Amino acid sequence: MNRTITGAAVLLGILFIILGVVYWMVPAGSLPGFLPGFEAGSPHVHFKHGLGSVIVGLALFAFAWFRSGPRQA
Template sequence: MNRTLTGLAVILGILLIILGIVYWTVPAGSLPGFIPGAEAGSTVVHFKHGLGSVIVGLALFAFAWFQSGPKQG
């Protein structure tokens, strides 16, 4: 169970960091429709969405790091 949770946290962390980079580089009008913040014809970049995504991704990496450490007990 612990390895599965750690692996899932790493995979989600990678995906969220990639999503954050997409938010920072692609205008809202060009985002795919399934990504929150997509607005047809908009030229703004969702900086706060990207920042939030990267922060949560880094938090998931930290969680995975602490879960993979030696067991105390």
């Protein structure tokens, strides 16, 4: 069970970091329609959305790191 949770946290962390980079690199008008922040024709870049996504991804990496540590007696 521990390996499953750790693996899921790492996978979600990678996805959130990628999502953060997408928010920083793609204008709001070019985002896929299913992502929050899509605004048709808008040249605005969602910096705060990207920052929040990267922070969540790093938090998931930290969670996975602490879950994968040695067991205490």
